[in-house]
Amino acid sequence: MATRTCCLLLLCCSVATALAASSLLYRSPERENPTLPDFTEACLGCICDATSACNLTIGCSAGLCGPFLIGRQYWVDAGAPVLAGDSWHRRGAYESCAVDPYCATSTIYNYMSRYAQDCNGDQVVTCDDYARIHYLGGLQCQLAIHNYAYYRVFRQCMSKILPQQL
Incomplete structure (x- = not known):
């Protein structure tokens, strides 16, 4: 449990830095969509936890890469962000971005900026909606998600961080 909490805290720090750096290194989503309500470091950390237990060394397997298990089309839909000095045309640019916590965070942010919507019908866009968008697609x-292990882990993580909101 201590390792998981430590990993979540490290990811949150990485996420905060990445969100700040994204405007410098990647396409700047905050200018395109000035508000992503409830898209916080804690939210992103729980999405990461539910996706791969925030495994920062996971690499690529079966067409999914990095701690968020980003697929190529997801990356393209997010504007194909790349590491500083890289080009989205380069073979391996997607993989390099998806396994890098900062670039992967920028990818997730860009994807959420594009697809942010109320997915669960509660009339408000929250972290729950972002988790659904990430897993089910924009x-x-x-679609129903309650029976997926991903969603159970996500809800458990969120209940520990923000118990009053669940």
């Missing part, structure tokens, strides 16, 4: 986030 165009099918209304």
Whole structure:
């Protein structure tokens, strides 16, 4: 449990730094969509925890890469962000970005900026909606998710961080 909490705290620090750096290194999503309500470091940390237990050394497998298990189309839909000095045309640019916590965070932020919506029908866009968008995709986030292990881990993580909001 201590290792998981430590990893979540390290990711949150990485996420905060990455969100600040994204405007310098990547396409700047905050200018395109000035508000992503409830998209916080804690939210992103729980999405990471539910996706791969925030495994920062996971690499690529079965077409998914990095701690957020980002697929190539997800990366493209997010504007194909790349590491500083890289080009999205370069073979391996997607993989390099997806396994880098900062670039992966920028990818997630860009994707959420593009697809932010109320997926669960509660009339407000919250972290729960972002978790659904990440796992189910921006165009099918209304599908049932309650029986997936991903969603159970996500809700458990969020209940520890923000128990009053669940």
